[in-house]
Amino acid sequence: MRDALEQHYGYLFEDNLLQEIEACSIYKKIPKGQAIMNIGEPIVYLPLLLEGAIKILREDENGDELILYFLEKGDTCAMTITCGMQNATSEVRAVTENETELLLVPAEKMQLWVTKYASWQQFIFDSYHTRMMDFLETVDTLAFLKMDERLLKYLQDKAKVTHDASIINTHQEIAYDLHTSRVVISRLLKKLEHQGVIKMQRNHIIVLDL
DNA sequence: ACATTAAGTGATT
């Protein structure tokens, strides 16, 4: 675990901080497709991704979902930062996209370190900023792109964070993420296949154009 | 062989 921490965060944090992180955080390996945080749950830990990918979803009362963005190694969740600072509850749902390794830093530490370590403060601000930019991008996507463009972007993003051009999902699952119906996804995927952008098999999509 | 689940299609709004 020290190695992984060193590898992904070593260049960011000074030794003292790395040691503190190692001492007080919990290492977890989470299998694919598991929810690690749900809306309304209190934030007790700040996750630092070491390996794998996570998708962040917004959800309404009926359980209807919409994907906001993906997180990959070296990332942390900005929503968690804002909520964690206020001791608030989560506004989003996080689901592992594949097998994910992460470190859980207790929320009170993350507040403490902001004043104690300059590098930590920088890290918090930086990830807050990049997440904000990602977030604006998703707003743009929702506002300006048509469904077919959104679908392609989704597939490409997914291939990127998962470092794998082949995507193992049913059309229905994709439809949930994009908050549309399975029929629409099936049709658009077919169109994309004809355009030569993807290849399809059952439960399996290969993104050719990355 | 049969049931279940995933994907494809035409028609309608």
Add this chain to the structure above:
DNA sequence: AATCACTTAATGT
């Protein structure tokens, strides 16, 4: 782009 109703194809038992 969503929904319905139905078909076809793949997969599990």
